[in-house]
Amino acid sequence: MGALVGLGLGLGALLVWSALALPRTHRVAAPRPGRLTRLLAAAGLGAVAPASLVALCVALGLVSTVLVQLVSRTPPVALVFGSMAAYLPVALLRSRARRRLRDFAEVWPEAVDNLASAVRAGLSLPEALAGLAVRGPEPLRPAFDQFALDYQVTGRFGESLDRLKDRLADPVGDRVVEGLRIAREVGGGQLGRLLRNLSGYLREEARTRSEMESRQAWTVNGARLAVAAPWLVLLLMSLQGAVITRYSSPEGVAVLVVGAVLCLVAYRLMMRIGRLPTDRRILS
DSSP states (O other), X not given: OHHHHHHHHHHHHHHXXXXXXXXXXXXXXXXXXXXXXXXXXXXXXXXXOHHHHHHHHHHHHHHHHHHHHHHHOOHHHHHHHHHHHHHHHHHHHHHHHHHHHHHHHHHHHHHHHHHHHHHHTTOOHHHHHHHHHHHSOGGGHHHHHHHHHHHHHHOOHHHHHHHHHHHHOOHHHHHXXXXXXXXXXXXXXXXXXXXXXXXXXXXXXXXXXXXXXXXHHHHHHHHHHHHHHHHHHHHHHTTOHHHHGGGGSHHHHHHHHHHHHHHHHHHHHHHHHSOOOOOOOTTO
8 A cells, every 4th residue: 555655656746847847848830921822812822832923923024025025126125024924923813812802891791691590590600600611602602611621520610710711811701700719719699699790890891891992993093004004105116126126225224214113103102092991811
C-alpha cells in the first residue's frame, strides 16, 4: 500500500515538473495572404495560384509588346501598350470582384431569410446552413455546398465556418458567419430574432448602396473614357509609320511618360473623389 502511494506521489511530482520545466509551444499565426491571393479569392478564383496570374500578365505584356512593335516599329509605344496589356488581367479581376460583391450583397437578405425559416422549422444551425446549398440563392450555393461537405466530413462547426468565410471572401459574409458563430456558442432562443434583424439591416444597406452606385456611375464612366481616349488615338496613330516614329526620339518618350503619369494621377484622383465607402474584411 505504501509503495502504491509513493508511486502515485512520484507520478504527480513528475507531471508537475514536466508542466513547469518543459518549453511551451506557442501557436504560430498563419501568414496573412498576399494581395494577389486576396484579389483572386474576392473574384471567386481562389483555386488559381498567384503565380499563374503573374505568368499570364507577363505573357500578355510580352505578346502585346511584340505585336505593337511589329506594327509601329516604335519601341517606346510598344512598351506602353505592353504595360497596359500586362495590367489587363488584374483590372478584369478587380472588376469581377466588385461585380461579385454586388451580386452577393443583393442575395444575402434572401439567404438570411431562408436561414430564419429553417431554424423556425426546427432545423439545427448546421443543417440550415447546409440547406442553402439547395434552397439558397444561386450565387451562394457553391460555397454552402462545400460547407455541407466540410461539416459532414469533419463535424467541426467552427472550422467549417472558417473555410466558408475563405470561400466567400465577402465582408457581408464575414458578418453573417460571425453572427451565426456567436449565436451558436451563446445558445438560447434569440437566433430567430437575430436573423430577422440581420436580414432587415442587410436589405436596407443593399438598397442604399445600389442608389448611390447608380448616381456614381456617370463619374466612373467619364473618368474611364477620359483616360482611354488619348491612348486609343495613339493606337490608331501606330498604323501610320511616318507619324508614330516621332515618339522614338527623347522628346517623344518624354511626352509618353508625362502623359501616362498625368492620366494615372487624374484617373486615381477622379476615382477617389467619386469612390463610395467600401466594407473591409476585418473579421477574416
